Amino acid sequence: MNCQKLELLGGGAHGIVFLVQYYTSPTCVSVKLVVKSSKVKFSDSIWEEGQILKKFRGCPYIIQCFGDDTSVEHGNNVYNLLLEYVPGETLQRLINSRERSISESEASLYAYQLLKGIQEVHRLGFVHCDLKPNNVLLFPCKCGCGLNQLKIGDFRLSKVAGEEGHRGALLYTSPKSLFCGMHEAPKDIWAIGCMVAEMMVGESPWRFSSSCNSNDDNKLALDMAFNEPQVPTDISDCAKDFVMRCFERNPNVRWSADKLLNHPFVANNNNSLLCQTWEDRQVLNNRLFKTEEWISRFDLFSTPISSCTCGCCRRDETNEHGIV
Incomplete structure (x- = not known):
């Protein structure tokens, strides 16, 4: 070899x-x-x-x-x-490269894949802790449709659920984990909500007011403690409802990955059928690399x-x- x-x-x-x-x-x-x-x-x-x-x-x-x-x-x-x-780029670069925001149908496909990945992370008792667009990598679809397969990367800050650890990127950190220091599965769901909202409007749901300088983490943390992230107003009611389920302030009420995969925003045949081809390809790659070893x-x-x-x-x- x-x-x-x-x-x-x-x-x-x-x-x-x-x-x-x-x-x-x-x-x-x-x-x-x-x-x-x-x-x-x-x-x-x-x-x-x-x-x-x-x-x-x-x-x-x-x-x-x-x-x-x-x-x-x-x-x-x-x-x-x-x-x-990964032959493509990151989700962050994709968001930045679009003159207009990513369409709801495309954002729905990417949300579906993020949930499928984080579902497996949570099923095995882990929390990613640093979900953000820069840690999501893209495989361009070979059919030329302009869509991408998403893969979650960079597990350096990942923890067993309930462990203390670093907060990850502030803009994608839930208020509870920010102030208590504990990391549970709902933290990752909050981050997915932030990313999906950002895809559809091209900017973070924590839009900075004149009193909150984007370079001041302390002011941003206070803003997150007492205010709510801004859900886009120019998206469908279905998309709004999905994002709001991710932004439930009480982590015990926030929807899990299992539940969100049944939300009408992502639960459609187009998503599952397209992703099935990528899942089949992963099986072939596993055989090539013998990933059971x-x-x-x-x-x-x-x-x-x-x-x-x-x-x-x-x-x-x-x-x-x-x-x-």
Whole structure:
């Protein structure tokens, strides 16, 4: 089996992301993967994300993880997490790219997929904790219809339901989790409501008043404590009702993913029939990558520095991860 890091895609506080060429065995089919890498001593966050993603193997609405690897790269002990490659962009970029808002019918399809993904997360006892458009990745539909398959990614902040943890992005955090610090399934539902509303109007339902500067998190938090998010007025009553079910202030009353999937805004044959084709494709991908097996390797990426031709693997001592 051959696996090579081709291109540096980006990075942050928790690791560096590479595009990887992967050759399956024994057929030697070439496919692309994404790998999150970090020095072993800084890799706790990436490792924990992998252990969570492992539990969602096979879900077509969650980014798939195919395994991990520990290797020596350019003098550093490096931990690598192998993830599904997404050829599209993020939901945030899609929203920003539209001159007009996303239509209700398209938003309905995306809401359906978000609920299907988060339904699996909650079924297994987890809370994503950081649902936002930047953490939702798109697979463009190959039929040319302009629609996208959505997959939820970035589980670094995910918790077992009821655990304390980081709040995630403020604009998508429910008031209860913001002020009590506990994370339960209704928090993710609130975030889905925020995203669906944003899709249909092109901006956050927390529209900033003159007294609430968008760069001031403290003022925004106070606004969230005492006010309600603004539900779009120029959408259908059905869409309004869906968003309001997500924005129930009392988390015990807020609708669950199971219940929302039966809401008329998303429960239609068009959504289920289109998504069935994507679910079938996921089954084929699972067979290709054998995702019933967790690939754990050593030295998968161990390569002498002289053999690196991609130009992205230069060692930089100023980078705490020490691998680029």
